[in-house]
Amino acid sequence: METVVRAAAIYLILFVAVRLSGRRTLSELTTFDLILVLIISEAVQQGMVGDDYSITTAALVVVTLVLIDIVLSFVKGHSPFMQKVLEGVPTILVDNGKCLTERMKKARVSEDDIMESARQLRGLERLDQIKYAVLEVGGHITIIPAEQPRRGD
């Protein structure tokens, strides 16, 4: 019983901390993010198993975590509201070449971040070449290029 409670409690704490830390955290593994992932995994391991290193406890922890994951994906699939709560929603940051600065500030995304994605994904050079820049639920930025004017238009 204690093993299941420990595993579930650690899962919940990690979920809340990562979900509410902001989408940009851990979206791309920079050096800082990689260090964070490695340290977090070490910090929670002891909290989940305590001083019990048996195969039984390890199996219980794995089963508990996988089951929580399955239950949450079931809940997400059946409740659009819960899907928003658990995963978040995409947010438009650039609309037809114009930066939505209030949203960018709240999302902690700079114009440089958007232009980096635009160059990487679409080879775009300027902001006015972007129709939409969307901050996705996973923390990455997708770029919809502006329609190019046709020759002769």
Next chain:
Amino acid sequence: MNDTFSIHEDIDFQRKTWIAQRVTWAIMALIVLAAIAGMFGGTMSRVERRESSGRLSVTYERVQRHLAPTQVRVSILAEGIQSPSVQISDSIGKVVEQLAVMPAPRLSTLHAAGPIFTFDAIPSVGGRLDIFVELVPISYGSLAGEIALVEADGRPYASVPISVFVLP
């Protein structure tokens, strides 16, 4: 929503999420400050309790953590006492694992009110004898008990109440 393809944006929900994030950041900062102040155990939560005559004092962490080792210092005015005996009340003894007692007691006795450790008096500055007990709490929640100096027959003649809270 764009009419050529769908971006399922919900800016009202997103604004509420941003507020929730900022509240969470503030809570995280408060948690770290509380930890620094000793509210989750550690050095900052250490307190010293003295018996009224000054013969006995106990220094311990007021907030402890489940399965985390902690050290209790029992300081005795050993002058004139040939073999000081220290008793840890049963209410504490049964919810901790005792790892080590230093200096090693000459005799350990099981008593109904709690284990008794008898030491050889060791000359020290000012006649005080410091005993260090390493404990590991194996229970959660509030723990209350006392540490006492006892006679050879187990009757306490000086005691210090201690109260700890064990976090999961």
